[in-house]
Amino acid sequence: MAVYTEVGDEALAAFVADYDIGGVIAFRGIAEGVENSNYSLRTGAGDFILTLYEKRVDPADLPWFLGLMRHLAQRGIVCPLPVAARDGAALRRLCGRHAAITTFLPGVWPRRVRIEHCAPVGAALAGVHLAGADYPGERRNALGPESWAPLLERCRARAEEVQRGLADELHGALAAILAGWPAGLPRGHIHADLFPDNVFFLDGRLSGLIDFYFAATDPLAYDLAICINAWCFEADLSLNVTKTRAMLRAYDAVRPLEPAERAALPVLCQGAAMRFVLTRLYDWLNTPPGALVTRKNPLEYWRRLRFHLAASDEHAYGL
């Protein structure tokens, strides 16, 4: 939970005055989100989200992210639409940060995933992949496979603090994943972080997707592997194959999976689990006491990784 940058009321009023959205009526920090500072902003024109981009986001990427959201929204994906100020620019400065106002999306993210959430998520993800196909430019995935070995190296010395033998086990698994990493799969723009807190539901239907600030250009099926990790494991960290089947079938109905993508599911899921083990492990070891974010246990993804390492083929996921 996070509001890292406090926005003064005078600074806020001056900032909002550059837009054609009326004056500020209400302004509250939002507890969700760990990367940036987010505020609910109500003006005479309605409800918006004000985001101040904090240190983890590379400012050079922001135009690409905002452009992607605009591109997707124009193609019917319900996602935050960046609001341009009177001069036409959506990306601005506030309190020493890059900042943007986006539209407010109704809905509630599911704190507990149920089977009926999984098909809509699969279908929505495929919709993002199709809608993004003609979005120009590429963004290298800074947390893609080539980042994993250096990240593990930086955690290696202290990984034992989390679990005995963890560094060696991760090292072995990573070598196998990278050796088996598929080439030639269909690529495109992926969300790369479509966890439950980034998906809103309203009246039982998916009502919006948020937080495109990890989006990148990578194999599309890898995005699905991230969603399997994020949505389809139970609290006891066993895979719910009914959930994966629902998600995969719904995805496939919108954007049919190629045989090579199906065959690559185990290694893609291994890689996705590895990515979250490593970033959580790094944060676990490097979050200072008293920080505003709750550290997430890396071992939850280590246990998912172990499941995927044991999966012999796509049938393990109900395909």
Add this chain to the structure above:
Amino acid sequence: MAVYTEVGDEALAAFVADYDIGGVIAFRGIAEGVENSNYSLRTGAGDFILTLYEKRVDPADLPWFLGLMRHLAQRGIVCPLPVAARDGAALRRLCGRHAAITTFLPGVWPRRVRIEHCAPVGAALAGVHLAGADYPGERRNALGPESWAPLLERCRARAEEVQRGLADELHGALAAILAGWPAGLPRGHIHADLFPDNVFFLDGRLSGLIDFYFAATDPLAYDLAICINAWCFEADLSLNVTKTRAMLRAYDAVRPLEPAERAALPVLCQGAAMRFVLTRLYDWLNTPPGALVTRKNPLEYWRRLRFHLAASDEHAYGL
């Protein structure tokens, strides 16, 4: 900043179904607030705040707090109005906590206090005191003068970690404050925590008061002393007498201060500063690493206390 209790979407839907306010449309954790978990809740009937009461609040006090808010709102004070469910009860249970829905107030709290905020705050505080006069029952101020010596005792051994000699200085000051504490001042229900983040402004006018969960029955002028501490010191911790004068005059215009209340201002301000030194000191020494709240520096109130100890009479505050 705080959301201590995550509310599942099914639990939320079931909870809201007990009210005549339509279905859930949006739900976001609010970053502000350190005592309870607060959510922005939008339903078919509009915007609300959902509060889950966490461990610092005594459940036995909740009916009194909610009743006070209802009482004040009915008398024209703009404060959150508890919303009753279909069975007539506003205080309910959710996720193992006591919980209530209140109305949403527009406005923005001032991150930086300006002189023009101070008169409206003084007038609003006097309005609360007058409107509360016929609210029945009393609540003992659990953080009133009789709590300060025990609180200091609990911090004493470790106060040196914060500043050398702090425990002895506080001990001496506290003895003087308690010896000079006035008896016989007009009493009533006080807000007791009317800091800037509990006061909203909209279009340059005070638009609402929130967070009545420290309210208690105590000398009314003590509430004013808390506001002087909270609103009238500059960033360099010097008192801005223009601010105190504006606040005191505006208060006095709504509820005239008695001579005894004016004369007691220095000791009341000393006591108010002492209360915040002590609670912040206690929290400073007892907040575990990794907690979700930001610790506040107790020495900021120690420096205010020193100012008040040097104040010979009410003229120090511009009266």
